[in-house]
Amino acid sequence: MLLTRQSLKLSQPLPLTGHPGAVYLRSLNPRSRVTMRGALNAIASLLTNGECDYMTLDWAKLTYQHTSAVQAALLERHAPATAARMMCALRRVLKEAKRLGLMSGDDYQTAIDLPSIRESRKLRGRALSQDEIRGLMAVCENDPTTQGIRDAALIAILRGAGLRRAEAVKLQLKDFTQEAGSLQIIGGKGDKDRLVYLPESAISIVNRWLEVRGFTPGALLCPIQKGGRIVIRSMSSQSVLLIVQKRAIAAGVESFSPHDFRRTFCSDLLDAGVDIVTVQKLAGHASPVTTAKYDRRGEAVKRRAVQNLGF
Template identity: 40%
Template sequence: MHEQNKDGNTEVTFLPAERTFEVLSAEAAGTGVNGIEKNPAVSYLMGLRAESSRLAMRSFLNNIAKMMGYHDLRTCPWGMLERHHVQAVLTMLTDAGKAPATINNYLAAIKGVAVEAWTLKLISTDTYQHIKLVKSVRGSRIPKGRALAPAEVKKLFFTCESDKSAIGVRDSAILSVLVGCGLRRAEVVSLDFAHYNRHNRSLKVLGKGNKERMAYLPDGAFQRLESWVEEVRSDIPGPLFSRIRRYDDVTSERMTSQAIYHILNSRSVEAGIEKCAPHDLRRTFASSMLENGEDLITVKDAMGHASLATTQKYDFRGDERLRAASKRLDI
């Protein structure tokens, strides 16, 4: 089992004695060890394969439990859930000014729990069907996040390359993979050296939904990654990117997703650019490809999206077109 230590690094530990197969199986079934407790929310969360999805849905379900008057998802009696409860939650979220996409994520969490509650025979088929028929909220908001300007990307790399330490070489390679291949930060830290094909300049990426895809490195990204491998890391097996302690002590410890966030945060401050998140580099990748004339399907495949609609949300070219159009107006 992987756990994070206080430094944010991933460590591999054995399951404690109490975390036996029987206990894990009971949790997956939404039951306690003695079989008395049945919690469909726990069962639903364990069925989500992506850690990011589990964290997000856990937060949503804890909030829903509090709206219903309970402490958290473990104390909420989900077996009493009915259609009017769901509608009340949606109304409260709407009144609180939540965006349609956020409200629909809450609805997806509730419906996921309802499926598990029905499977565990905690709610009737009629109740489940009534909840299932609750419609999602319509509407949209301007997407959060941004795509970086080319000058900002150059400043980030200049900052890393001005740092002559092993950390500077590593950070430059990491940012190259983020902005040059559009990888999610969780995908970056899960890469092993074995996933790097130096001959055809590609990375084998395991993305959401347990789906593999190939990511091909642009020249600049390939050169920076080669510098990391040749000058610092070497070609030994293990994580492609690893933790570096003080005094350039390069370890074989896998980095965490949070470490990627901190790296970009500190490098953006050093570069003197507007604050940006790792996912903004993914947005930059998508917008740059579309700006270069690549078709939407190609960009979708490169990003590992299941639908074109998701990829379209990463297209930030419209802002620039609207801004340019407004400047051409003479009033």
């Protein structure tokens, strides 16, 4: 995708403190850094037919001709949400190039003057029914092994607190307060901390797991080796997916992702009449606009709401 004869390759390496791509990636948390580094490498390769990666591309040379072509190419190859995320990375790098004095303000504004990518408002995934959740818990409770007890606690936390799976596997024993049934989320999405609470039924399930796990400091949810030996270290996000898939098959529940517990959590709270700001705080959403996407109550609730207004 070489648009001009001018080389986009850096003539000489930049120090990490002066490289716009490196400066941008340093501002992200480790998980986002991996994702966005991949996006930047893909864009650099696209612009130079595989000649450059994000460190060797001269980002300051990019013009509207380049950025508009990149956006068009990404939309041909990826879903709108993915293309939008990759273009966000590109814009952020160009912003760092401007801040570092590598690019003029006018050149920066022209390069990013692109139409917004329209994303589908329809949420991926689905909410689980109460019968499906009961079926999943029954499968775990009927499993007499240590894995059954651990998996019940995992599902209770995902469903009861609406955590992202990356947040669940980062939980430490000290983050759980038995008396209040609270979980301290450290470094959630956007590197934000928050305090969430489990329902009473979930607290008892987690406490049962702790009776088996013990109270050695370390990860709250742990891998279990053959023979039932618990290893006090964090599980991987991938292991959460595999556990959920295994229990779904055993319970005869239609395929779903761990994130669907989170969708269910938000939707059920909104259905119960919990105000959207409270749900936003519990879910750790940056904006109530995100939380509102989970509102499935429809027009009937709006119609009933205005009946509270008097004259």
